[in-house]
Amino acid sequence: MKSIKKSDDRIPYLAAAPTVQAKCDAFELLASNGQFDEAEGRNFKVAELNDSAMVDLYDKQFSRNQSTEILRNGIKNAAKNALCPYCGEGFASELDHYLPKTKFAGTTVHPANLVPACGDCNFAKLAYKPGPDKPAILHPYFDAAFDLPWLTATLANGPLGTPVVDFGVSLPVPAPELEARLKQHMTVFKLWERFSTWSAQSLDNFATLLRTEYGASMTLARAQEHLQLTSIQQSGGRVNSWEGAAHMAMLESEWYLSVHFGLT
Ligand SMILES: [Zn+2]
Incomplete structure (x- = not known):
């Protein structure tokens, strides 16, 4: 006052x-x-x-x-x-x-x-307000869920064969109410789309790296090692880092490394 x-x-x-x-x-x-x-x-x-x-x-x-x-x-x-x-x-x-x-x-x-x-x-x-049919988004001061690992990512073969990273929510122990809140959090902040769009840059960077820095010398094992290291570096120790999840998705996709890039 x-x-x-x-x-x-x-x-x-x-x-x-x-x-x-x-x-x-x-x-x-x-x-x-x-x-x-x-x-x-x-x-x-x-x-x-x-x-x-x-x-x-x-x-x-x-x-x-x-x-x-x-x-x-x-x-x-x-x-x-x-x-x-x-x-x-x-x-x-x-x-x-x-x-x-x-x-x-x-x-x-x-x-x-x-x-x-x-x-x-x-x-x-905007003015999103939680209600009976609208789960509350996470509140950083009060929600311990910020410290649980719940963000997942998978790499899909998108339109025209373009790799796309899709994000999901999965809790280590089933908790339907919390899962609904996490999904609503992703929806309200448009994080499904935003994370996916940001990941397109990570996919571009990796493709450029293969083309320019390593060329024909890149092997499947080296690519996996690189993505693992990048995932750790990019997440900086934060759980639910979109960059960490995106790089793990790239690492775990057999189609991406073995078919799309033909690595052996
Ligand atoms: Zn933000």
Whole structure:
């Protein structure tokens, strides 16, 4: 509230502060119980203020004022390796409202509802809100699933014989509810398409390497060794790295190495 310059303008916000605090507490309770899909059925409105006043508090005060800059940067800097936790690839340059600010007024300026994200993920997600038929996407502060290995990839013989990497979700231990959330996460952030498109570059790089650097001297064993090493290097120790998964898919495809490139 200190960010609001004119003291008269602060009065309605100060009056609403206990309600906002109660909504933030309710958010954290849902989060720690893994019940984001129940958020829509709960009342996250701030009775003392209309929704647009809370959106204004974020858009015109929190996201712009110098007094909140340290807090904003602190949230952004919490992103591991400065990477967007939603996709694991883009630069975490923005703040995304996990529960959209237009629909959950009470959590508009709650730091636990603000997730560092890349511009592409923030744009793809828009105002997605979980609900009974819409599984919650992963929340990096609360979901242990970020540390489970669940991203898989396979290499397919695409149209016109062009190799294509397709991504999938598979958990080490069956957990249908979590699997539905992971698939929804991939869908909401368009990661099925984005990972596949990015992998096209990896396929190009490998084809160029075979053509130029190794030429006729490349063997199947050397190619497999190269892809294994590249998979480890590119994933940088991160689970669910699309690059790691893509290179493993290239390594494991007999068609790709033996038929498409004719390696023996
Ligand atoms: Zn992202």
